[in-house]
Amino acid sequence: MEQGLEQAQLKASVVEEDTEEWQKDPRFAGLERVGGVDLSYIKGDDTSACASLVVLSYPALEVLYEDCRMVAVSAPYVAGFLAFREVPFLVEAVQRLQQEEPRLKPQVLLVDGNGLLHPRGFGVACHLGVLTDLPCIGVAKNLLQVDGLVRDELHREQIRSLQREGDTFPLTGTSGRVLGMALRSYNNSSKPLYVSVGHRVCLETAVRLVKSCCRYRIPEPIRQVQKQGS
Numbered sequence: 001m002e003q004g005l006e007q008a009q010l011k012a013s014v015v016e017e018d019t020e021e022w023q024k025d026p027r028f029a030g031l032e033r034v035g036g037v038d039l040s041y042i043k044g045d046d047t048s049a050c051a052s053l054v055v056l057s058y059p060a061l062e063v064l065y066e067d068c069r070m071v072a073v074s075a076p077y078v079a080g081f082l083a084f085r086e087v088p089f090l091v092e093a094v095q096r097l098q099q100e101e102p103r104l105k106p107q108v109l110l111v112d113g114n115g116l117l118h119p120r121g122f123g124v125a126c127h128l129g130v131l132t133d134l135p136c137i138g139v140a141k142n143l144l145q146v147d148g149l150v151r152d153e154l155h156r157e158q159i160r161s162l163q164r165e166g167d168t169f170p171l172t173g174t175s176g177r178v179l180g181m182a183l184r185s186y187n188n189s190s191k192p193l194y195v196s197v198g199h200r201v202c203l204e205t206a207v208r209l210v211k212s213c214c215r216y217r218i219p220e221p222i223r224q225v226q227k228q229g230s
Contacts, residue, residue: 035094111137
């Protein structure tokens with residue numbers, strides 16, 4: 001299967017550590033632009049979608065740039081290979097921004113989906129990160145049940161233990177590998193976010209950054225991009 005081979009080749013390029021100076025700063029000094037990307041489908045139609053990209057200022061989180069294009073999604077859906085359907089349109093959105101407004105290029109992308117927390121350790125946030133060479137973070141609203149991770153009573157108990165915003169617990173698979181973090185992002189919401197590394201960022205930095213972008217449960221770059229696509 002070609003996709004499996006291509007996925008394995010791309011996966012070899014994933015960098016699971018901080019590569020930028022601003023990532024090493026406790027307050028992310030030097031970070032000025034945070035992007036959010038999403039592909040949202042028209043209800044009842046899995047071939048028409050809106051590919052959206054927003055760029056927000058940091059730390060003010062004000063919208064600097066928005067791009068939303070209707071696209072025709074033709075590649076068939078294959079479990080575990082969703083990114084092959086969706087990522088090309090998101091890459092195009094990033095390329096358009098680089099051509100039209102290069103000074104607004106985001107320094108990091110928040111992706112509505114998973115990174116390393118994926119059946120083959122290569123979710124949409126990894127895929128997009130490798131193809132754009134931008135730091136990427138996967139932010140999912142629901143737990144992807146891989147490597148023995150399940151939404152069982154123990155998991156629900158761990159969620160209840162997240163008392164305050166900023167509280168986390170690691171998502172450790174049966175392989176012993178930490179695939180991501182559950183984060184309580186907002187005091188008024190007991191539902192956590194599932195944060196995972198995409199590319200060119202370590203998990204601790206990814207969690208800190210996502211938390212710093214939350215005014216509500218969903219981080220602003222993703223909230224704004226979904227508002228735009230709806």
